[in-house]
Ligand SMILES: Nc1ncnc2c1ncn2[C@@H]1O[C@H](COP(=O)(O)OP(=O)(O)OP(=O)(O)O)[C@@H](O)[C@H]1O
């Protein structure tokens with residue numbers, strides 16, 4: 211079990227209110243991802259749930275039980291930190307055993323759980339090393355091992371992969387996703403990374419300045435962003451926004467269209483422009499198009515290799531069905 | 545290979561200087577310890593200048609070993625050094641942990657805490673022995689007299705009088721006496737050197753990783769476990785540094801011992817060396833060599849002990 215419910219939670223540091231009243235429910239077994247720009251309060255929200263920060267007002271409940279005043283260790287949650295936060299003087303074995311030792315588990319039980327965790331995280335050969343003798347990826351696995359053995363109601367991850375290089379990040383991402391599939395434990399995951407959010411989440415929570423802009427599955431957020439902020443934040447490269455006459459044609463203040471929903475055509479294109487930068491990735495080609503009179507730059511994604519280069523004329527056709535419309539208040543028009 | 549020779553060459557002056565710095569005094573001490581050499585002798589004027597013709601072999605060492613104060617001085621040196629180390633490390637850790645938390649007036653408290661360290665040792669000793677520890681005029685004498693007076697007054701009180709009449713009259717302790725003068729030195733040096741320990745430990749605590757602490761809180765570690773498993777191992781190295789530096793300084797305590805009791809009942813090795821050096825340089829040098837050996841034994845022993853208990 212591990213259903214987490216925040217009810218009108220606020221948090222202020224001194225006079226500054228970082229989290230205005232906020233309601234959020236994360237269901238048991240769900241993989242929830244918090245995304246948002248830097249400083250929007252993702253870590254603060256996670257720490258409120260963990261109990262490392264006190265709420266200024268409002269309640270935090272786990273499995274229906276109010277834990278707002280309960281100490282962090284009694285909430286039954288495990289947290290994995292961005293800097294791993296391993297205990298540098300202890301071996302990997304002792305690091306993983308630490309929460310069990312604090313809980314007073316028997317030696318046999320400790321050994322059994324350490325062996326199981328080490329097995330599933332490929333750490334068996336490193337149990338007698340100190341954290342300083344491990345690579346970044348191994349350290350993060352030890353941190354996860356330490357979180358697993360407590361058998362928590364939920365895991366909290368605060369940008370756990372951001373200190374790893376790109377290749378390792380992909381590997382660890384898969385491992386964590388698999389771990390979730392296997393254990394079915396609630397997980398809350400904070401990240402900056404679009405791809406992590408889209409691939410791992412059951413539910414994405416988009417935050418801006420402490421306010422939840424939208425909650426939904428990755429595909430919901432991609433297909434029907436509630437407002438301009440979410441539309442611009444989810445998806446990579448970013449959605450193109452067009453205002454003025456072209457938007458008025460769709461009876462909207464602003465329209466948005468994703469780069470992958472604009473087709474490059476030989477002739478008879480609705481929009482015409484000049485290629486600024488062409489990025490050839492092999493599988494895709496990204497064009498940054500200038501001089502369309504719609505927006506300063508339009509980003510376009512063409513499948514495969516399209517042999518256009520800097521300075522070439524380009525003709526574009528937006529897919530009408532994929533145009534997102536937004537009103538004066540930046541909200542989506544259904 | 546020439547790319548290695550240059551750095552070596554550049555290091556040489558420093559190394560040579562260090563060697564001269566250490567080896568010449570040590571060599572001279574060794575030399576003097578094997579010859580008869582006194583400052584003043586009417587009967588044997590040839591002993592008043594150092595010369596190989598006055599060779600005495602291990603005679604000086606024998607003389608020192610047979611001196612009634614020698615083993616007492618070693619024992620006393622160890623007692624003083626170990627007690628001071630023990631007290632300063634424990635007090636230092638406790639105070640550093642306490643003032644590491646943010647509170648109003650922390651800056652002032654820190655400055656006040658550090659200030660004893662800037663008092664000169666001789667002044668420190670004079671202050672303590674005359675103004676604080678003196679059994680009549682010092683704070684101790686005044687406090688003991690005050691308590692006695694209070695108890696005396698309470699004896700006449702109605703209900704609780706019976707209880708107070710059971711109390712004996714308190715005697716102030718004379719810290720210049722043979723049995724207690726070492727403790728006077730230990731108290732005053734501990735007072736002076738605790739700030740040093742606090743300073744080093746405080747600096748080290750500032751570099752503690754906050755996320756480790758939070759991880760430990762989530763792992764269910766209470767205040768004591770956090771101290772035992774995070775803070776203490778983190779302080780292992782600074783404790784070793786404090787112990788080493790203080791051991792070096794306190795093995796050579798002199799001013800405090802001179803001022804408290806002029807060595808009466810409380811000699812350490814340096815004081816004994818000083819006494820010999822009034823005339824007998826040979827014996828003083830031999831004692832000096834013993835002091836070097838003792839310092840090395842203490843250093844090795846301390847390092848081992850700290851290494852084992854704290855670094856896991
Ligand atoms: N202890 C604190 N005291 C005062 N302000 C704080 C404190 N902790 C965080 N803040 C402020 O709260 C806001 C949210 O911080 P938080 O760390 O939650 O952001 P974040 O979304 O995790 O950012 P990032 O993605 O960069 O990690 C920031 O404006 C920050 O300056």
Ligand SMILES: [Mg+2]
Nearest residue numbers: 252253254368
């Ligand atoms: Mg953060």
